[in-house]
Amino acid sequence: MEKITVVGSGYVGLVSGTCFADIGNRVICCDVDPFKIAMLRKGEIPIYEPGLKELVEKNIEAERLFFTSEIGDAIEASDIIYIAVGTPMGESGEADMRYVHEVARTIGQHLNRYKIIVNKSTVPVGTGRAVEQIIKENRKNRFVKFDVVSNPEFLREGSAIEDCMNMERAVIGATSDEAAKRIAELHAPFRTRIFQTNLESAEMIKYAANAFLATKISFINGIANVCERVGADVTAVSAGMGLDSRIGGKFLQAGIGYGGSCFPKDTFALSYIAEEAGFDFNLLKSVITANDEQRFVVVNKLREALGSLQGKRIGVLGLSFKPNTDDMRYAPSLTIIPELVNQGASVRAFDPIARQAARNQIAEYYEDFGSIEETLEDCDACLILTEWSEIVEMDLTRVKELLKAPVMVDGRNCFTTQKMADEGFNYYSVGRPAVTVGSIHAVESQTLSL
Numbered sequence: 001m002e003k004i005t006v007v008g009s010g011y012v013g014l015v016s017g018t019c020f021a022d023i024g025n026r027v028i029c030c031d032v033d034p035f036k037i038a039m040l041r042k043g044e045i046p047i048y049e050p051g052l053k054e055l056v057e058k059n060i061e062a063e064r065l066f067f068t069s070e071i072g073d074a075i076e077a078s079d080i081i082y083i084a085v086g087t088p089m090g091e092s093g094e095a096d097m098r099y100v101h102e103v104a105r106t107i108g109q110h111l112n113r114y115k116i117i118v119n120k121s122t123v124p125v126g127t128g129r130a131v132e133q134i135i136k137e138n139r140k141n142r143f144v145k146f147d148v149v150s151n152p153e154f155l156r157e158g159s160a161i162e163d164c165m166n167m168e169r170a171v172i173g174a175t176s177d178e179a180a181k182r183i184a185e186l187h188a189p190f191r192t193r194i195f196q197t198n199l200e201s202a203e204m205i206k207y208a209a210n211a212f213l214a215t216k217i218s219f220i221n222g223i224a225n226v227c228e229r230v231g232a233d234v235t236a237v238s239a240g241m242g243l244d245s246r247i248g249g250k251f252l253q254a255g256i257g258y259g260g261s262c263f264p265k266d267t268f269a270l271s272y273i274a275e276e277a278g279f280d281f282n283l284l285k286s287v288i289t290a291n292d293e294q295r296f297v298v299v300n301k302l303r304e305a306l307g308s309l310q311g312k313r314i315g316v317l318g319l320s321f322k323p324n325t326d327d328m329r330y331a332p333s334l335t336i337i338p339e340l341v342n343q344g345a346s347v348r349a350f351d352p353i354a355r356q357a358a359r360n361q362i363a364e365y366y367e368d369f370g371s372i373e374e375t376l377e378d379c380d381a382c383l384i385l386t387e388w389s390e391i392v393e394m395d396l397t398r399v400k401e402l403l404k405a406p407v408m409v410d411g412r413n414c415f416t417t418q419k420m421a422d423e424g425f426n427y428y429s430v431g432r433p434a435v436t437v438g439s440i441h442a443v444e445s446q447t448l449s450l
């Protein structure tokens with residue numbers, strides 16, 4: 001049993017802190033946000049993450065999980081201190097390190113005995129060394145020792161508990177073998193592979209992994225755009241590609257590009273790191289540009305399907321950057337909805353969970369509704385931006401009745417083209433032949449014969 005303090009109780013800190021508690025450790029999660037801590041103490045979860053509430057409650061009851069905004073006290077009480085604060089995108093694309101540095105100062109000031117400081121936030125190479133230096137400069141007693149370890153996090157929002165409990169690997173970068181061994185042992189109950197390396201490589205692995213996944217997505221979106229123009233079907237193409245184990249079938253779903261709190265900022269940060277180091281990472285820059293452009297594919301399809309967006313009413317289904325999360329950071333909807341409005345459309349929108357979070361960001365651009373039915377009533381077209389299960393499973397016959405005309409643009413390829421042809425929709429998805437019925441023949445790609 002280790003005594004662990006996790007500084008930062010957001011998506012990563014709260015989930016990993018809870019999972020560390022669940023495998024038998026005594027964990028204090030702390031945060032500068034007193035409202036978050038007050039909620040957590042009552043067993044209320046400030047974010048939407050499936051299964052998290054139950055696991056937090058279980059570990060509070062078992063007296064393994066505690067919450068506080070007294071960060072100094074929490075640091076003094078533990079032997080392993082995890083840093084899990086945000087590293088958002090700075091003004092020039094760089095990772096904004098102010099929160100990590102602030103935590104390092106606080107740790108230095110409260111270094112009352114030997115501790116291992118573990119960085120879980122996604123940080124540029126050199127951060128471990130910088131954290132070490134800041135702690136040294138701030139510790140009151142220079143004889144108190146400590147070690148710094150990098151242990152980047154790979155969980156995905158929406159399946160965070162599952163990803164943490166069954167992690168594919170734990171990357172541990174350290175300058176001290178002893179400290180690395182202790183963090184490896186902490187992970188033993190997860191029965192995962194441990195990959196031990198130096199601080200710098202561990203920090204780089206996180207950015208490289210995210211940039212590679214982002215590259216896969218931009219690549220398949222590029223292939224999808226070609227597929228549309230030559231009459232191929234990207235779903236078949238990615239399935240066929242994925243059968244080659246050197247390629248793998250995961251992360252080859254074409255759509256409206258990646259969003260979320262990680263890929264957009266981490267690709268920018270890596271591009272910035274490369275530039276600072278004297279390397280112009282053109283491939284990565286193209287991945288970013290391709291992703292930005294991919295958002296507009298669905299706007300163009302809608303405009304082509306409807307002739308013009310001027311005066312048209314569009315029913316948007318899904319606002320979060322992916323299903324099973326309320327996170328709106330860099331969600332494609334934040335770009336797409338204002339663009340629809342700029343082109344003269346009015347927007348009605350629905351999201352089962354991210355409704356409030358979305359409203360906080362772009363409320364002036366759309367009206368939001370509590371159900372798919374209310375949203376789509378009398379709309380000129382339906383636009384799918386997130387593949388929430390209730391959207392994928394919606395009653396298409398009813399959808400057709402609600403819409404003025406059966407026009408659907410699907411940014412997530414939720415339905416087979418055959419199904420949509422059978423249902424009688426004019427259906428435009430990404431990288432697949434358009435399905436048209438009646439008089440609307442707007443998209444360049446092939447029409448499915450009915």
Ligand SMILES: NC(=O)c1ccc[n+]([C@@H]2O[C@H](COP(=O)([O-])OP(=O)(O)OC[C@H]3O[C@@H](n4cnc5c(N)ncnc54)[C@H](O)[C@@H]3O)[C@@H](O)[C@H]2O)c1
Binds near residue numbers: 102155
């Ligand atoms: N969200 C993910 O899916 C994910 C996955 C892997 C890695 N990461 C990385 O993990 C880090 C955290 O991401 P997140 O999504 O959990 O962020 P978040 O914004 O959800 O949470 C960060 C928390 O840190 C708190 N905080 C800020 N400064 C603090 C301080 N000085 N002391 C105590 N608390 C402080 C904030 O109040 C906030 O609650 C980032 O570097 C991110 O890139 C995120």
Ligand SMILES: O=c1ccn([C@@H]2O[C@H](COP(=O)(O)OP(=O)(O)O[C@H]3O[C@H](CO)[C@@H](O)[C@H](O)[C@H]3O)[C@@H](O)[C@H]2O)c(=O)[nH]1
Binds near residue numbers: 122155157257321
């Ligand atoms: O084939 C795919 C897979 C994903 N996406 C999109 O890519 C984005 C990111 O998806 P996902 O990776 O599932 O979500 P995140 O929760 O952002 O997780 C990523 O970012 C985290 C933060 O760094 C990492 O820890 C995870 O390993 C990494 O998958 C979303 O907008 C998805 O819609 C696609 O368009 N096509």
